[in-house]
Amino acid sequence: MAQRIVDVLVPVALDHTYSYRAPPELDLSVGDLVAVPLGKAETVGVVWSDNVPVRPGLHNRLKDVDATLDYPPLREELRSFVDWVANYTLSPRGMVLRMALRMGELGPERERVAVRLSGPPPQRMTPARRRVMTALSDGLLRTKAEAAKDAGVSTGVIDGLVDEGTLEVVALPPEPVARQPDPDYRAPELTGPQRMATDILRGAVKQGGYTVDLLDGVTGSGKTEVYFEAIAETIRKRRQSLVLMPEIALTAQFLDRFAQRFGVRPAEWHSELGSRRRARTWNAVAAGEVNVVVGARSALFLPYADLGLIVVDEEHDAVYKQEDGVHYHARDMAVVRARIADIPIVLSSATPSVETMVNARRGRYRRLALTQRFGGQSEPAIEAIDLKREGPPRGRFIAPRLAGIVKTALERGDQALLFLNRRGYAPLTLCRACGFRLNCPNCDAWLVDHRFKRQLVCHHCGFTTPPPAACPKCHATESFVACGPGVERLEEEAHTLFPDRRILVLSSDLIASIERMREEFRDIEEGRVDIVIGTQLVAKGHHFPKLNLVGVIDADLGLGSGDPRAAERTFQLLHQVIGRAGREEGRGMGYLQTHQPEHPVMQALIAQDREAFYNSEIAARERLHYPPFGRLASLLVTGADKHAAEGFARKLAMIAPHTDDVRVLGPAEAPLAVVRGRHRFRLMVKSARNFDLSAWLRGWLAQAPKRKGDIKLDVDVDPQSFL
Numbered sequence: 111m112a113q114r115i116v117d118v119l120v121p122v123a124l125d126h127t128y129s130y131r132a133p134p135e136l137d138l139s140v141g142d143l144v145a146v147p148l149g150k151a152e153t154v155g156v157v158w159s160d161n162v163p164v165r166p167g168l169h170n171r172l173k174d175v176d177a178t179l180d181y182p183p184l185r186e187e188l189r190s191f192v193d194w195v196a197n198y199t200l201s202p203r204g205m206v207l208r209m210a211l212r213m214g215e216l217g218p219e220r221e222r223v224a225v226r227l228s229g230p231p232p233q234r235m236t237p238a239r240r241r242v243m244t245a246l247s248d249g250l251l252r253t254k255a256e257a258a259k260d261a262g263v264s265t266g267v268i269d270g271l272v273d274e275g276t277l278e279v280v281a282l283p284p285e286p287v288a289r290q291p292d293p294d295y296r297a298p299e300l301t302g303p304q305r306m307a308t309d310i311l312r313g314a315v316k317q318g319g320y321t322v323d324l325l326d327g328v329t330g331s332g333k334t335e336v337y338f339e340a341i342a343e344t345i346r347k348r349r350q351s352l353v354l355m356p357e358i359a360l361t362a363q364f365l366d367r368f369a370q371r372f373g374v375r376p377a378e379w380h381s382e383l384g385s386r387r388r389a390r391t392w393n394a395v396a397a398g399e400v401n402v403v404v405g406a407r408s409a410l411f412l413p414y415a416d417l418g419l420i421v422v423d424e425e426h427d428a429v430y431k432q433e434d435g436v437h438y439h440a441r442d443m444a445v446v447r448a449r450i451a452d453i454p455i456v457l458s459s460a461t462p463s464v465e466t467m468v469n470a471r472r473g474r475y476r477r478l479a480l481t482q483r484f485g486g487q488s489e490p491a492i493e494a495i496d497l498k499r500e501g502p503p504r505g506r507f508i509a510p511r512l513a514g515i516v517k518t519a520l521e522r523g524d525q526a527l528l529f530l531n532r533r534g535y536a537p538l539t540l541c542r543a544c545g546f547r548l549n550c551p552n553c554d555a556w557l558v559d560h561r562f563k564r565q566l567v568c569h570h571c572g573f574t575t576p577p578p579a580a581c582p583k584c585h586a587t588e589s590f591v592a593c594g595p596g597v598e599r600l601e602e603e604a605h606t607l608f609p610d611r612r613i614l615v616l617s618s619d620l621i622a623s624i625e626r627m628r629e630e631f632r633d634i635e636e637g638r639v640d641i642v643i644g645t646q647l648v649a650k651g652h653h654f655p656k657l658n659l660v661g662v663i664d665a666d667l668g669l670g671s672g673d674p675r676a677a678e679r680t681f682q683l684l685h686q687v688i689g690r691a692g693r694e695e696g697r698g699m700g701y702l703q704t705h706q707p708e709h710p711v712m713q714a715l716i717a718q719d720r721e722a723f724y725n726s727e728i729a730a731r732e733r734l735h736y737p738p739f740g741r742l743a744s745l746l747v748t749g750a751d752k753h754a755a756e757g758f759a760r761k762l763a764m765i766a767p768h769t770d771d772v773r774v775l776g777p778a779e780a781p782l783a784v785v786r787g788r789h790r791f792r793l794m795v796k797s798a799r800n801f802d803l804s805a806w807l808r809g810w811l812a813q814a815p816k817r818k819g820d821i822k823l824d825v826d827v828d829p830q831s832f833l
């Protein structure tokens with residue numbers, strides 16, 4: 111009888127599977143996780159196909175599958191998804207599989223222990239020890255920290271009593287990944303428009319099958335409450351829901367709201383989870399023990415036992431695009447996964463991406479509009495502050511009019527947010543004596559002064575160095591001047607203008623831990639901060655009840671980048687950040703400090719005419735055949751040797767197969783010409799909308815000349831970044 115052969119996909123940078131003999135005693139099925147020999151090592155893999163025909167005589171050269179692993183098998187739906195993503199993004203299938211196998215390592219988590227009174231009193235009694243004995247006399251279990259707190263002693267005292275045998279240590283079971291949410295825990299009070307949208311989404315879940323709904327609602331209109339009802343319906347059907355969020359680490363408020371609605375918090379999935387916690391979550395999701403997962407983009411690759419609904423919150427957010435490894439857009443791939451799984455998906459945003467808006471206008475997606483703020487609050491009124499006419503004095507960044515408005519708002523008891531999407535103290539430092547600029551030694555980029563940390567940092571490669579004592583060129587001392595503002599410099603100015611106010615800077619590089627971050631957001635919510643100075647970190651989804659004023663320090667910042675999405679990004683970011691204002695009471699106000707108050711983005715924001723912005727942006731994209739009216743791919747060639755990198759890029763362009771549907775532009779030196787010591791050249795590929803660009807690229811790259819030395823080629827289908 112012929113030996114049974116299976117093909118196994120392994121999570122390495124390969125597109126193809128390997129064939130192995132399946133020993134009868136293993137009883138393998140497609141989707142099983144297995145251990146297989148690969149080279150000299152053993153690796154985890156997934157059985158991808160079964161009963162593979164193999165040329166006679168080859169059997170004996172194949173190796174055996176070593177063992178099946180004790181994990182739930184990967185279901186057909188997830189395997190098809192892996193194949194689809196790999197094919198579309200031109201990534202090796204093994205690398206996409208790797209994202210689905212990030213299951214961490216099962217094992218004991220950092221043990222949780224408690225103490226309780228059990229043995230005889232200690233030989234040597236002290237007042238501190240007596241307080242512990244009294245506090246713990248109820249016989250209840252407490253963690254060491256709780257016991258120390260209740261007795262008003264240090265944990266050292268507790269440890270001493272454990273050593274003496276007075277206290278007993280008891281191991282606690284690990285916290286469950288998530289408990290069962292109750293769809294009827296607290297029924298929400300919905301407005302008329304919310305109820306209409308809710309009914310439609312509930313209907314989509316009840317009916318099942320693939321549908322795409324765009325939940326398009328102004329900031330503060332209660333989109334979350336609406337999609338919560340779709341989740342409730344999915345829980346009632348005993349199926350799983352996935353909520354994708356752009357910044358999972360920053361969503362304590364969201365988790366609390368979820369708990370208020372469903373009685374418990376959902377399971378979380380993001381890069382900050384420890385390996386053991388990750389393993390338990392992965393297994394619980396695969397076993398169907400978890401009903402709702404809230405996660406970052408990687409949660410899209412979890413092995414759901416029975417996924418019934420996907421929600422993509424802030425669907426327009428650029429963070430959904432993964433820029434390293436497999437270049438995929440989590441929102442687009444979420445739509446694909448929903449289609450493969452044949453389930454509803456909800457895209458939610460106050461400023462939908464142009465792509466999504468076009469799909470909605472053409473009827474491919476259903477659009478559910480919420481045009482009123484919850485509780486009847488108005489959307490913030492927006493005014494421009496023209497920096498050409500009423501700008502701040504030299505070296506300052508807050509215009510006198512904005513400073514006056516902030517002062518009045520604070521006197522009223524409101525909070526103010528000063529928004530500047532730039533980390534650090536200053537984006538450029540130069541020598542006053544000779545004009546020398548502090549540059550990154552590895553990149554074509556300035557070093558950014560981070561004064562809180564007393565370091566100069568390259569935002570592209572992470573290079574850091576302490577500020578030099580003297581100018582490296584002219585050796586002048588104390589000759590360096592900061593040019594331009596970062597949030598740290600803005601804080602300095604705010605302190606001068608508002609000396610007695612409580613000021614908090616929020617910037618991703620200043621976050622010590624997620625816990626600390628969540629505390630800081632709570633401080634703002636509960637009014638323990640007067641002025642918030644923040645980067646885009648504050649723009650997303652937060653609800654600050656006392657915030658009524660937002661001042662944008664440099665509204666033009668994102669516009670000059672040469673990125674085809676610059677206008678869209680700027681519009682979305684500014685709309686979002688100003689939308690933080692006036693959500694609870696009073697009228698929110700937004701001020702845009704700008705050099706170009708006549709720019710269409712500023713005009714649309716000021717006129718509160720979102721449709722005008724989409725109309726003009728969609729028309730421009732259509733004229734230029736930019737997405738979604740055409741397709742783009744970017745090929746980035748990099749290498750330590752400039753000529754070699756450029757030469758390879760040129761050869762590649764020369765052999766591009768000719769067709770009327772595709773144009774290859776470049777190669778051209780990338781705007782960031784050098785990063786990490788590597789020269790960068792880009793080819794842009796433009797095609798018609800309905801053209802199979804991935805297949806064409808694959809055919810082209812199969813003919814590519816051999817890459818010599820350290821030359822790298824990075825393919826990005828539907829690129830979001832053009833730096």
Ligand SMILES: [Zn+2]
Pocket residue numbers: 541542543544545546581582583584585586589
């Ligand atoms: Zn100098």
Ligand SMILES: [Zn+2]
Pocket residue numbers: 550551552553555568569570571572573785786
């Ligand atoms: Zn650098």
